[in-house]
Amino acid sequence: MDITEALRNGVMSLMKDAHGDLSVAHEDAYPLEGVGILTADTIVYPLINQARSAKRFIVNEKLVHEAQMELTKQGHSPVAFYHTHPTGTSSPSARDELWMEENNSSVMVIVGPKSIAGWVWTDRLHSLGKIPK
Numbered sequence: 001m002d003i004t005e006a007l008r009n010g011v012m013s014l015m016k017d018a019h020g021d022l023s024v025a026h027e028d029a030y031p032l033e034g035v036g037i038l039t040a041d042t043i044v045y046p047l048i049n050q051a052r053s054a055k056r057f058i059v060n061e062k063l064v065h066e067a068q069m070e071l072t073k074q075g076h077s078p079v080a081f082y083h084t085h086p087t088g089t090s091s092p093s094a095r096d097e098l099w100m101e102e103n104n105s106s107v108m109v110i111v112g113p114k115s116i117a118g119w120v121w122t123d124r125l126h127s128l129g130k131i132p133k
């Protein structure tokens, strides 16, 4: 089993378990994009989308780092970033792909209006599975 296969199983199971809270994150941010951190024990931890946009997200690196430290201190393991697509699909935009390439190996879960999908960039973009919303 390669790393992608192991990741796929883990992320699929995480998306199923966090399905309800990820759907709420989509609704809470609507009509803008929401963004945040997902932990191994399915905590959906929202961050501020500084872009305040329906088409993109920007997060402050320092706040991301602080949130990760705080979650870890509380015993949660940050394992993925999520962001929402208010409309459209749960596939990454060109900008999302660039973000993933720059944050190599970071798992990104995208919550669309109809589905939730996991993605990772290693040498290229890999799908980690999709579930209905």
Ligand SMILES: [Zn+2]
Residues within 6 Å of the ligand: 083, 084, 085, 092, 093, 096, 110
């Ligand atoms: Zn996106």
